[in-house]
Amino acid sequence: MRKELVICTTSHETRVALLEGGHIAELYIERERERGIVGNIYKGRVIRVLPGMQAAFVDIGLEKAAFLYVADVLDEMEQVERTIEGEEPGLDQTEGGDLTALPPIEDLLKEGQELLVQISKEPIGTKGARITSHISLPGRHLVYMPTVDHVGISRRIECEEERERLKQVVESMREPGTGFIVRTVSEGKSEDELRGDMEFLVGLWDDLSRDIDQRKAPSLIHSDLDVTSKVLRDILTEEIQRIVVDSQEEYNKIVRFIRTFMPKLNYCIELYDGDEPIFDAYGLEVEISRALGRKVWLKSGGSIIIEQTEALTAIDVNTGRYVGKHNLEDTILKTNLEALKEIAFQLRLRNIGGLIIIDFIDMEKEAHREKVHAALEEALKGDKNKTNILKISELGLVEMTRKRVRESIGRTLCEPCSYCEGKGYVKGKLTIIYEILRELHREMADLPAGHITLLAHPDIAGLLIDEERVGIDELEQRYGRHISINSRPGFHIEQFEIAVG
Numbered sequence: 001m002r003k004e005l006v007i008c009t010t011s012h013e014t015r016v017a018l019l020e021g022g023h024i025a026e027l028y029i030e031r032e033r034e035r036g037i038v039g040n041i042y043k044g045r046v047i048r049v050l051p052g053m054q055a056a057f058v059d060i061g062l063e064k065a066a067f068l069y070v071a072d073v074l075d076e077m078e079q080v081e082r083t084i085e086g087e088e089p090g091l092d093q094t095e096g097g098d099l100t101a102l103p104p105i106e107d108l109l110k111e112g113q114e115l116l117v118q119i120s121k122e123p124i125g126t127k128g129a130r131i132t133s134h135i136s137l138p139g140r141h142l143v144y145m146p147t148v149d150h151v152g153i154s155r156r157i158e159c160e161e162e163r164e165r166l167k168q169v170v171e172s173m174r175e176p177g178t179g180f181i182v183r184t185v186s187e188g189k190s191e192d193e194l195r196g197d198m199e200f201l202v203g204l205w206d207d208l209s210r211d212i213d214q215r216k217a218p219s220l221i222h223s224d225l226d227v228t229s230k231v232l233r234d235i236l237t238e239e240i241q242r243i244v245v246d247s248q249e250e251y252n253k254i255v256r257f258i259r260t261f262m263p264k265l266n267y268c269i270e271l272y273d274g275d276e277p278i279f280d281a282y283g284l285e286v287e288i289s290r291a292l293g294r295k296v297w298l299k300s301g302g303s304i305i306i307e308q309t310e311a312l313t314a315i316d317v318n319t320g321r322y323v324g325k326h327n328l329e330d331t332i333l334k335t336n337l338e339a340l341k342e343i344a345f346q347l348r349l350r351n352i353g354g355l356i357i358i359d360f361i362d363m364e365k366e367a368h369r370e371k372v373h374a375a376l377e378e379a380l381k382g383d384k385n386k387t388n389i390l391k392i393s394e395l396g397l398v399e400m401t402r403k404r405v406r407e408s409i410g411r412t413l414c415e416p417c418s419y420c421e422g423k424g425y426v427k428g429k430l431t432i433i434y435e436i437l438r439e440l441h442r443e444m445a446d447l448p449a450g451h452i453t454l455l456a457h458p459d460i461a462g463l464l465i466d467e468e469r470v471g472i473d474e475l476e477q478r479y480g481r482h483i484s485i486n487s488r489p490g491f492h493i494e495q496f497e498i499a500v501g
Contacts, residue, residue: 003240007228007254008278009247016231017284018240024287026348029412030227037062037119038405039224041135041208045217046113054105057128058117061218064128068117070105072132114217122406125310137201140233140261141186141194142170144201146209148179156184169194175202185237193264200261229257235384236262243269246278291349291409296342302335304342308410312355315343319361332361333368337375344379353385353404360396373398419492427494430468432460436496437471444479447500452483456496461487 004019011032018026030036042060046068049056056073057065109115121130137144151170153163166182169191174180186194208222215221225233228250236243236258245251251271258267272278279285290296296304298320305316317339319331343358358376363369369392376398380387389400416422427435436456444452456464464472464485472483 005231005236005240005243006278006282006284007243007245007247007250009228009245009250014227014250015279016228017279017282018231018235019282024284024349025345026351027288027291027409028227028231029409036122036224036227036406037129038122039138039230040119040220041222042066042117042119042131043212043215043217043219043221044115044117044131046109046111046115049106049109049111051104051106054102056105056109058115058131059218060117060129060131061220062123062129064123066117066119066129066131067127068109068131068133070102070108072120072130072134073105073108116212116221121404124404124407125411136181137204138183138233139197139201141183141189141197142201143181143183144198144205145179145181146205149177150179152179152181154182154184154186157182157187159187162187166194170198173198178202197261228254232257233261236265236267238265241268243267244272244278245269246272287349288409288413291346292414296346298335298338298342300335300338302339304339304346306346306350306352308352308408312357313352315356315358317358317360329363329365329368332363333371336360336363336368336372340372340376341379344376344383347380347402348383348385350410351406351408353402353408356400356402358398358400360392360398362396363392369396429459429463429493432494432496433463433468433471436460436464437475439496440472440475440483440498443498444475444481447498449481450500452481453499454483454485454496455488455491455499456485457491457493458487458489459493460496461485 001021002019006017006019008015008017013029013031016028017024018028044058044060044066047057047059047065054070056068058068060066115133116135117131117133118135119129120132123129134148135146137146151167151174153166157163157166166186170180170182173191173195180198182194212221224230232254243254245254248271251269254269258265258269272281274281277285279288294306296306298304302320303318305318307314307316317336319335339360340358346352347356360372363372373389373392377389380389383402385403385405387400387402389398392398417424420426436454440452440454454461454464472485476483
């Protein structure tokens with residue numbers, strides 16, 4: 001499958017799209033005002049230790065205090081490997097492990113204590129950033145861990161001979177007491193290529209170390225790469241045949257970066273100079289807009305509905321207009337198989353993470369459920385974010401998790417509706433009218449004598465004056481007082497005010 005990187009750069013925003021087969025598969029966005037902070041290193045101060053949660057809050061100078069889990073405090077190699085080895089460092093992290101095997105966090109940290117930490121997860125929703133004390137500096141081929149005496153190999157390198165070769169190469173070059181994780185892209189690389197990466201990372205850490213003692217907490221010690229350089233470092237391989245960028249400055253930066261870190265990589269980089277915006281020329285703006293919708297149509301006529309909440313994402317599969325050609329079971333199976341491919345695609349494109357519940361159409365045959373489960377696992381193999389999928393229940397439900405390391409596209413590009421306040425709905429007009437009538441009934445018994453004025457949204461006021469006038473008439477007769485109804489165009493549809501005038 002043909003893979004390309006398309007990069008759109010402006011003074012305020014950079015967008016990097018990974019295209020597979022001509023369609024956008026992943027989208028990375030960095031806004032100058034909201035630049036990502038994963039990988040940044042801070043000198044922080046512990047402001048609160050929570051024994052009940054085995055965690056601590058650390059002030060690192062951001063708006064919200066960062067969250068430090070007990071497993072991310074220890075320097076034990078087991079914890080470091082759980083965090084880094086087997087994943088693509090800098091792109092993925094795993095959660096903490098067995099609490100019973102760890103010492104209490106109150107024995108490790110005290111309020112007011114200063115420590116060096118690194119961001120492992122962006123602030124998401126109402127949560128502050130997640131941090132770790134296991135400092136790691138990712139390079140193209142290696143990840144340097146200056147405080148850990150260990151060499152690890154990515155589990156995605158499966159050949160035992162190659163794993164042993166890489167380990168021996170790194171062991172022979174590293175300084176005693178330091179650690180390295182060999183990344184997946186190192187497979188087949190020469191000693192000189194690994195040495196260049198190692199020398200660069202060690203030199204970077206030496207520069208940072210000289211600065212740490214001079215800085216007061218909280219303070220930023222080191223910023224990670226910008227989004228373009230990070231994407232090039234983490235996903236650029238021989239599989240990506242072309243890079244297209246619309247900025248001469250960004251073009252020059254990419255050329256310098258590749259010459260420095262990937263000098264032997266054969267690549268094609270083009271400077272786009274068309275009159276049409278680059279994302280429009282490639283049809284990407286339409287695909288991004290489609291990725292913000294809740295409903296995705298399938299080619300057969302079926303559909304999937306994607307609903308994101310704070311705690312989980314629910315995905316519902318529907319046959320829709322598809323009626324099939326044979327029997328019902330075959331129709332259901334075909335729709336589910338088609339849907340799971342689109343679901344795997346949408347999870348990557350929208351960068352949806354955390355707990356995900358997929359409601360496939362009910363399948364009576366166990367063989368069909370197993371086939372759908374196996375196909376879903378296969379469809380997610382190309383996803384670099386770690387996933388864990390449970391068996392399909394008899395109700396057709398699949399529970400799965402996908403590692404969440406940054407905000408989804410929806411939360412990056414959108415904000416809660418100011419009109420419905422993020423609920424996704426507003427009260428019906430009749431519901432609002434009956435609430436108003438109940439409130440008038442309560443208030444008129446206690447309000448002093450005088451004229452009653454009701455202020456409401458024009459649609460509500462119009463209904464009260466016309467179709468629902470009977471309720472107002474009953475109140476006027478009961479309390480012997482006149483009620484004036486005035487519309488206010490600036491009111492929210494659910495807003496109303498009652499006053500005596």
